[in-house]
Amino acid sequence: MSVRNGREFLSIPGPTTVPDEVLGAMHRPAIDIYSGALVDVTESCFADLGGIFGTQGRVYVYAANGHGAWEAALANVLSRGERILVLESGRFAKGWGETAAMLGIAVESIPNDGRRAVDAAALEARLREDTEGAIKAVLVVQVDTASGVVNDIAALRKAMTDAGHDALLMVDVIASLATMPFEMDDWGVDVAVAGSQKGLMTPPGLSFIGAGKKAVAAHAKAGLRTYYWDWTQREGPLHYQKYCGTPPEHLMFGLRKALDMLLEEGLDNVFLRHRLIAGAVRRAVGVWAEGRALEFNIVEPAERADSVTTILMNDPPGPGRLLKYCEENCGVVLGIGIGELDGKAFRIAHMGHVNAPMILGTLGATEMGLVALGVAGARGGVDAAIDYLARSVPA
Ligand SMILES: *Cc1c(COP(=O)(O)O)cnc(C)c1O
Numbered sequence: 082m083s084v085r086n087g088r089e090f091l092s093i094p095g096p097t098t099v100p101d102e103v104l105g106a107m108h109r110p111a112i113d114i115y116s117g118a119l120v121d122v123t124e125s126c127f128a129d130l131g132g133i134f135g136t137q138g139r140v141y142v143y144a145a146n147g148h149g150a151w152e153a154a155l156a157n158v159l160s161r162g163e164r165i166l167v168l169e170s171g172r173f174a175k176g177w178g179e180t181a182a183m184l185g186i187a188v189e190s191i192p193n194d195g196r197r198a199v200d201a202a203a204l205e206a207r208l209r210e211d212t213e214g215a216i217k218a219v220l221v222v223q224v225d226t227a228s229g230v231v232n233d234i235a236a237l238r239k240a241m242t243d244a245g246h247d248a249l250l251m252v253d254v255i256a257s258l259a260t261m262p263f264e265m266d267d268w269g270v271d272v273a274v275a276g277s278q279k280g281l282m283t284p285p286g287l288s289f290i291g292a293g294k295k296a297v298a299a300h301a302k303a304g305l306r307t308y309y310w311d312w313t314q315r316e317g318p319l320h321y322q323k324y325c326g327t328p329p330e331h332l333m334f335g336l337r338k339a340l341d342m343l344l345e346e347g348l349d350n351v352f353l354r355h356r357l358i359a360g361a362v363r364r365a366v367g368v369w370a371e372g373r374a375l376e377f378n379i380v381e382p383a384e385r386a387d388s389v390t391t392i393l394m395n396d397p398p399g400p401g402r403l404l405k406y407c408e409e410n411c412g413v414v415l416g417i418g419i420g421e422l423d424g425k426a427f428r429i430a431h432m433g434h435v436n437a438p439m440i441l442g443t444l445g446a447t448e449m450g451l452v453a454l455g456v457a458g459a460r461g462g463v464d465a466a467i468d469y470l471a472r473s474v475p476a
Contacts, residue, residue, distance in 0.1 A: 085412040092443040093416040094226045094256060094389040096278035096285050097433035099335075103282060106338035107331040114328055120320050122337045123328065129340045133258060133348070134273050134291035136265040141290045141315055144329040147255045147276035150288030151180045153310035154251055154272050158296050159217060160304030161185035166207065166248070168199040168221040168237070171228030172420030177220050177253060184305055189216070195421060198384040199232045201240040208244035217299075218249040218271075224257035226279075227419050229391030229428065230379050231257070238269040249296060255279055255288075259343055260355045260388040260432045271296040277332065280388065282339040282433045287332050352387075357473050358431045358440045359387040364469040365444045365462035366392055366429075369451060372458015378426055388432035391418070393425060396456065400427040403450045410453075411446035437470060 091098055112119055123142075130140045143149050159165065164187040167178035175190075182188045191203050199221055208216065219241065224231050238250055251272040254263050258273075259280035265273050270293065277287035292300070292312065300312055308314060309325050321328065343351055363377075363385060370376045378391035394400040400418065404427055407413040418426030429447065431440055444463050451459030 083410045085410055087412055090413045090439060090443050090446070092430050093414055094279065094428055094430035094432065095276070097280075097282060097430060098435065098439070099284055100282055100339070100342060100434045102342060103335045103338045107284075107335040109331070109334065111330060114321055114330070119328060119330055119333070122333050123320060123323055126333060126336055126340060127323075129344065130289050131291065133340075133343070134254075134265045134275070134289075135263060135267060136273070136291045136293060138266070138291055138293040139297065139312065141292065141312060142324065143288045143290070143310070144286065144324060144326075144332075145288050146278075146285055147253075147274065147288050148176075148180065150274045150276065150290055151177050151253070152184070153288075154274050154290055155181050155184055155186065156303070156305040156307055156310045157292070157312050158249060158251075158272060158299040158303050159184075159186055160302070162187060163217045164189060164215045165218045165220055166191065166204075166216045168204060168219065168232070169193040169195075170197070170199050170222060170230045170232055171195050171225030172422075173225050173227055173253060173256075174220065174222045175420070177222070181220070186305075195228045196378055196380050198230050198381070199237060201233070201236045204237060205240035205244045208241060208246040208248070211246065214247065216246070216248045218251050220251050220253075222253040222256075223263060224254075224261070224386040224388050226256040226389055226428075227391070227422060228378055229386050229389050230384050231261070231386040234263070234270060235268045242269070249299060256388055256432065257386070259348070259351060261352055261386075265291050266293065271299075277336060280432050281336065282342070283336045284332060286329060287336060354436070355387045355432065357470065358435055358437070359385070359390070360473065361437075361440055361466040361470050362390050362429055362431055362444065364465040365448070366390060368462040368465045369448070369459055372456065374456045374458060378422065388430070389416070390429045390431070391422065391426050392429070393422070394427065399424050402454055403427065403447070403456075406450040406453060407446050411449060413443055413446040415443075415447065437474075441466065
């Protein structure tokens with residue numbers, strides 16, 4: 082027995098739903114890579130990405146996923162043997178640190194239980210101890226897609242300033258850019274790393290780096306530079322050099338369309354839409370959690386991200402049955418728990434091309450699954466989500 086057939090709701094935190102308009106913009110023949118329309122698309126996308134990062138600095142586009150841009154960011158500003166500090170807040174911060182370790186960078190971490198945001202005071206205290214300036218960069222994720230936490234980037238930069246430390250601040254905004262505010266220059270971020278397939282609503286395969294003045298100065302003496310990732314190579318006069326080879330044309334046409342859609346909606350409206358939809362998810366989960374079979378992974382409400390919610394299933398046998406039910410019987414694909422949360426949590430994504438019926442559909446199917454599986458207290462969540470949205474979006 083199934084009510085699955087119909088449009089599948091992909092409710093995982095990346096890749097996210099690609100709008101039909103973006104798919105349509107990519108459905109075209111390959112074109113010349115030396116002149117004409119593609120050159121215009123490159124120039125306008127680079128400019129608009131700078132605006133979305135909130136930087137007057139440089140922008141780089143890689144034909145690579147987010148892991149590629151992690152490596153690119155490190156290789157362009159650091160040297161083998163240099164020390165960095167990773168601020169853990171879930172699987173993704175750790176993963177970026179592992180990337181650095183394999184490049185021969187000395188990686189130190191401030192650990193975290195994966196249920197709270199990064200502690201700015203602990204960062205400040207550690208940097209105060211580093212009187213010789215051995216730590217060259219601080220790595221942090223704005224929204225850690227595994228734990229569902231949001232970190233206060235401006236507060237972390239302030240802690241660095243208060244400690245009188247001049248390490249680079251490098252921020253992964255892959256799961257937060259175009260879902261919530263990010264002000265690279267105003268917040269003193271030196272390197273920002275983003276990807277195409279989350280808030281930016283474009284198929285996977287592109288990633289983006291914003292680099293400020295301090296990062297460009299560090300680049301001049303970085304020892305880990307390699308030909309493909311190298312920023313200087315990409316500053317060359319020829320169009321193809323921006324991509325270090327054949328441009329990923331179709332993805333760029335898709336990205337152009339996605340940026341048009343975001344800018345037409347207006348970034349402030351995009352952020353507000355995400356905040357409201359995230360609020361609806363949190364109301365539903367809050368009600369389900371009263372039955373004690375499940376709970377928010379992130380303990381502190383103010384530290385819950387507007388792009389993804391991670392939910393711990395306390396109930397053995399874990400979330401597997403629910404995910405299977407939602408996918409096989411309802412056509413809703415929820416996110417699995419990853420890293421330490423594998424088999425213990427599930428995730429509801431609410432980033433990118435998502436609106437009220439999509440999130441209410443996902444929440445409705447999730448509640449249906451909880452009810453069908455006899456999970457304690459699994460009623461009333463969707464009602465609470467509707468109440469919240471109806472109050473927040475008045476007639
Ligand atoms: C998805 C994600 C990544 C990894 O991106 P890939 O494109 O899968 O390599 C890194 N960091 C965060 C915060 C993410 O959400």
